[in-house]
Amino acid sequence: MKIFQREQRSLFGEILDWMLTPLLLLWPVSLALTWLVAQSIAGKPFDRALEYNVQALAQLVTVQGQKASFNLPQPAREILRADDSDHVYYQVLGAKGELLSGERDFPLPPDDERVIPGETRLRDDEMRSLDVRIAYTWVKLDLPGAVPALVQVAETREKRSVLATEIIKGVMLPQLVILPLAVLLVWLALVRGIKPLSELEERIRARKPDDLSPLDEKVVPLEVAPLVSSVNDLLTRLKDSIATQKRFLADAAHQLKTPLAGLRMQADLAQREQFNAEELKQSLKQIGRSSIRATHTVNQLLALARAESSGKAIVRQSCDLAALTMEAVQDSVPRAMDKQLDLGFDGAQPGAPGVTVQGNPTLLKEMIRNLLDNAIIYTPSSSDKPGVVTARVLADPFGGVLVLQVEDSGPGIPESERELVFQPFYRTLGTNVDGSGLGLPIVREIARQHQAEITLEDAHPGQTPPGMRVSVRFAVATTVQTEAEAAQAAL
Secondary structure, three states, X not given: OOOOOOOOOOHHHHHHHHHHHHHHHHHHHHHHHHHHHHHHHHHHHHXXXXXXXXXXXXXXXXXXXXXXXXXXXXXXXXXXXXXXXXXXXXXXXXOOOOXXXXXXXXXXXXXXXXXXXXXXXXXXXXXXXXXXXXXXXXXXXXXXXXXXXXXXXXXXXXHHHHHHHHHHHXXXXXXXXXXXXXXXXXXXXXXHHOHHHHHHHHHHHOOOOOOOOOOOHHHOOOOOHHHHHXXXXXXXXXXXXXXXXXXXXXXXXXXXXXXXXXXXXXXHHHOOOOOOHHHHHHHHHHHHHHHHHHHHHHHHHHHHHHHHHHHHHOXXXXXXXXXXXXHHHHHHHHHHHHOOOEXXXXXXXXXXXXXXXXXXXXXXXXXXXXXXXXXXXXXXXXXXXXXXXXXXXXXXXXXXXXXXXXXXXXXXXXXXXXXXXXXOOOOOOOOOOOOOOOHHHHHHHHHXXXXXXXXXXXXOOOOOOXXXXXXXXXXXXXXXXXXXXXXXXXX
């Protein structure tokens, strides 16, 4: 239960609630316990007085003429009744239960109580509709076979209640002063304790927008250090992300500047008066090639941005990797024919066991298309010696393995550059190919989102040219899960 409710959660308020709520709830409990203790403390001296009185009366019980007798002097009788706050009653019963002196309507001890002469006992009872405290004892009579005489003294409880109340006042009144002081001290302690958070907030607010340097963890409390460490980690990742974006934009601007400059130059040349029809035709062809290159670069940039922004939010479904690969091959056939390439498909057929994977069909097809485009672009081909590009899907339903391969007969990629080619806009030197350098980065990003591993290796080791084989191995867990879902659907 919270005493102070707020619309917006406050750390200061939360701590204050959890400190003050038990304090205020325990105060009534403390009051009740103090009352019980005060009652016990207040009753002890009066109980000792009652015991003394009953023992004094017991000494006045004597045997005269084979009979028990009790003679209470007048001064003793006055002492028993000399109290303005409480009433004192007494009773003395003989061996046969006859009343020797005192009150006739005095309550008797329980019938099942064991009689032990000389032992003084105390009990709470009621007499004449008043709560009383009774001290009683049995007196052994010097008579053969006689039952011990009973002596009882009762006192009402007014003085006890007054004394208990005085004790409560003496204890609780100081607490009424101390409680507000304790609340004030708790408030001041919290203000002091939470001050480092306010100082940290001021330091963060005072920073410039471009200042992403880590915060100093040594000047904050130990409990806040993990939070500062997490903020520093976020700042580091944000700094890296901003640097990557700046580098990406700079590279993109550089890549687009070349075809755009070519377009402008060819347009300027075409506007010259001395240009003949043939030269104008060549300029228009150059303008067309430059526009195609610029369009391709823009499309690759959009594809990379779309792949990087998809993340975990991509819509996944059961995809037939063999069918997607065949569709991508068919889409690439016109380009392969223009370059006189031998383009084909090999491996598992659509619908075969083990060729399904959980993923996004649009992104998977984009990945396959980029692999085929790279292979077609970088594979030399002529009518005398046509190049070969093969897309292959390998499935092992028992081992839970699904692999996509795109293999070509081109010059390949040197082993020292196989990690660099996954960086945006990086292109292998000496290829003399007009590409954007974005194909493999797109492939790696899409593979990462599908928990797949991508490897590069020579297609024909030891031969010249060695060719290139790109393998995308999908995670075993994803494949096994897909197979289990397919089997369940079949059942």
